[in-house]
Structure formats: structure tokens, C-alpha cells
């Protein structure tokens with residue numbers, strides 16, 4: 346019946362309000378059939394019908410980059426600057442860098458030249474020195490003896506796709522200098538990190554990277570054909586949209602034009618989708634400081650006098666702060682949904698300093714889910730081995746306890762028959778212990794091999810993005826804590842009604858599961 350009504354309404358010449366509502370109902374009805382890689386996942390309940398303003402970050406959120414290409418460009422530009430600006434050996438320009446060395450959620454130990462992946466408790470079971478694995482003894486000495494404080498200046502947390510190249514260059518150069526002949530001057534590991542940071546920032550600031558990207562947008566940025574329809578769907582439910590990007594106007598304008606201009610006839614320019622446009626926003630300071638908004642002219646140059654009062658549609662603003670933003674839009678924080686890709690700049694600061702709701706775009710999610718599905722049989726076998734290990738452990742413990750009590754029985758307390766009985770029991774228990782030990786060793790080695798096989802399918806050095814061994818990775822924990830919902834791309838929202846009630850799974854303590 347509903348389908349019939351929807352069909353009838355869709356054929357009406359003018360899309361009246363009831364027709365629009367029925368379209369929304371129709372799209373909500375399909376929500377359960379969405380491909381897992383394209384779903385919106387919920388950490389904390391979010392009612393879209395309560396949201397009045399939806400804001401978007403640009404880079405890695407609306408604009409999804411071709412990650413291998415942008416990484417290669419950043420790496421080459423940075424190596425070049427290390428040679429020309431810092432006097433590094435010229436042959437590093439040709440250095441082969443393995444992009445898989447970095448993953449969101451890894452941590453650089455700038456004192457020791459290491460990278461490691463912590464779990465939600467900051468505990469790590471794998472680390473690299475440069476490009477090479479660190480053995481267990483060294484790992485314990487460095488990272489297990491004291492409580493790990495990731496906020497310590499010694500550590501740099503890699504939490505955005507934007508920051509991956511820094512870690513790749515660091516790991517590659519640590520090994521390069523470790524293996525260099527003794528006459529090659531080598532910077533201390535901490536200095537090497539500072540130099541890389543400085544050069545990559547410079548490559549971004551002086552346009553070395555953006556000029557190349559701007560000259561070949563189709564080569565570097567994926568133009569998602571469903572993005573326009575998604576934004577339109579949100580707008581048609583009465584929500585206002587805004588853009589809040591750290592990029593400057595001269596880069597934002599061509600990128601946004603490439604993504605959206607002319608895709609839908611009702612929106613000739615990308616500007617038509619957005620009620621408010623803020624560039625050079627300086628997040629995370631946008632959320633924590635009180636810088637004023639600056640009005641820009643059509644060329645992106647600051648106007649002498651800045652406006653106040655409600656934001657004007659079709660105007661361009663830069664800088665600003667969240668307090669003034671909310672006052673000028675006359676919206677309370679809980680009516681704003683902000684969609685971004687960066688834990689610290691977009692999610693953490695907005696969650697900590699305001700009541701903005703957050704949606705996180707995790708480009709890697711499609712790859713993670715694909716791998717998860719591909720390895721489903723292996724993951725099932727791993728669960729089986731986990732149970733088997735628990736069972737073998739407890740059987741072995743039980744036998745060892747029996748053995749200890751048999752050994753405690755002194756010969757004086759036993760007569761001849763008792764002693765013969767005790768010795769026979771000891772032999773039997775010893776046989777069991779030996780058998781269980783062999784079985785345990787074999788199971789552990791099968792478990793290890795299977796775990797390595799699964800990890801390698803995700804990332805050869807680090808395994809899955811959201812897990813570390815038995816635990817959720819530190820990165821996974823942060824996504825859980827700061828993103829109300831998360832998904833692989835903005836256009837996934839088109840599968841849901843703009844009135845959707847995103848419900849999270851009921852949180853349970855281990856004893857309630």
C-alpha cells in the first residue's frame with residue numbers, strides 16, 4: 346500500500362510537501378538493506394529530526410582524496426625540502442617509502458625512532474624501529490614498565506589521514522640513517538621528527554602540495570556522484586547546511602566547484618547548497634578561542650568592515666568561533682550536527698567544548714569491512730581457537746594443582762599401598778600435563794599463525810584499524826568516545842531519511858552480555 350502511494354505521489358507534477366514526506370518514508374523503509382560498507386554506524390543515539398544545522402568539513406570529508414597519490418605527493422615534496430632546506434643527503438629524494446608503514450592511531454616515539462600501535466589502555470604488542478619490528482624484550486623494556494602517557498611530548502599521535510605521510514617518512518628515514526655509512530652525519534631521532542614536521546608544514550603552506558593538486562583535481566580528489574543528491578536531501582527536509590573548513594578560499598572554491606558545480610540543475614553552483622560558508626576556520630581553535638569572523642569579498646580578500654548579526658547567504662566568512670557562530674545562527678549546540686574526519690580538530694574539540702553532535706567520516710571503513718567479510722571464516726576459526734586456549738589453560742591448571750597436592754603428601758603418611766597408589770596417580774597426571782602442554786603449544790602456534798594471516802589481510806605491519814589483539818585499538822576507542830555516528834563517506838547519508846533516528850546498540854557491561 347505504502348509503495349503504491351509513494352509511486353502515485355512521485356508522479357505528481359509538483360513535489361508537494363506530502364510527496365516529500367512520503368519520499369522520506371520510502372527511503373527510511375529501505376534502510377535495513379544497505380550494504381554494510383555504506384551504513385551509518387551509531388555510538389550514541391542521534392535524532393536527525395532534531396537537527397537544524399548540518400556542517401561539513403571539506404578536506405577528507407566532502408573531498409575524499411586519492412590516498413596513495415596525495416601521500417606520494419606529500420612524501421616527495423617533504424623529502425625535497427629536507428634536502429634543499431635542511432641539508433639532508435640528496436639521495437633521500439629517491440627513497441622508496443612503504444605507505445603501509447602508517448595507519449591512523451599509531452604513535453611516533455620521537456626519542457627512540459619508533460612507531461607503535463596502542464590498544465585502548467595504551468598497551469602495545471607491536472612496534473617498529475624505523476621500518477623493522479622490535480623484539481618482545483625490547484618492547485617490554487620501552488613500553489610496558491611504566492604507565493603509558495600518550496600525552497607526553499615524547500609521543501606524536503597520528504590520528505588523521507593528512508598526518509600519515511609524516512610517519513611513513515620518519516620510519517623510512519630512521520632506517521635509512523641507521524644503515525648509512527659512518528661518515529654520513531645523522532640527526533638525533535627527535536631532531537629528525539622536528540625536521541620532517543617543519544618541512545611538511547612548509548610544503549603545505551608554500552603551496553608545493555596544493556598547486557599540484559589544484560592543477561589536477563580529478564587525479565587527486567574523488568568526485569562522489571551521489572554527494573549532491575545527499576546534500577539536497579538534507580536541505581529538502583528543511584535543514585540549513587554550512588561549510589566549516591580550515592582551507593583558504595583560493596583552494597576551497599576550486600575544490601568545491603569540482604565536487605558540486607552543475608551536478609543538479611537546481612544548484613548551478615556549489616554555493617547554492619550552503620547557507621553559511623566559513624573558510625580558514627582554524628579548527629580546533631574555532632571551538633576553544635574567541636577570534637572574530639572576518640568577511641571576505643568574492644576574491645577571498647578581507648573586507649575592511651566585518652558584519653555582525655545573522656550570516657548572509659552567499660557571503661564568505663573566515664576565522665570566527667563557535668560562540669559567535671551559534672549566536673549569529675540563533676541555534677543551540679544540540680541542534681547542530683558537524684560532519685568531519687579528524688578526531689582532534691573536528692570531533693574531540695567540538696564534543697569537549699560544545700554540545701554539537703558529531704558524525705565522523707572514516708574513509709578506511711569500506712576497506713576494513715571488506716577485509717572483515719573476506720576473512721570471516723578465519724575470524725570464526727580464531728574465535729574457536731580462543732575458546733580452545735581457555736579450555737586447555739584451565740585443564741592444565743587443574744592437573745598442576747592435583748600434581749602439587751600429590752607431591753605434598755609425604756611418604757611417612759602413606760603405607761605401601763598408599764604410596765603405590767600415589768605414584769600411579771602422579772604418573773597419570775604427569776602424562777596428562779605433558780599431553781596438555783604439547784596441545785597448548787600447538788594451539789598457541791596455530792593461533793599465532795592465524796592471527797598473522799588475518800592481520801596481514803588488513804595491514805602487514807599493524808593489522809586492523811579498530812582492533813589491537815584482543816582489545817579495541819586506541820583509535821577505535823576515540824572514535825567510540827567522540828563520534829556520535831560514523832560512516833565511510835558523506836553520501837552514505839542519502840540511504841537514510843533526514844528524519845532518521847539513529848539508535849546505537851544498548852551498552853552492556855561484560856556481565857550483562
Ligand SMILES: [Mg+2]
Nearest residue numbers: 402404405686
Ligand atoms: Mg578534514
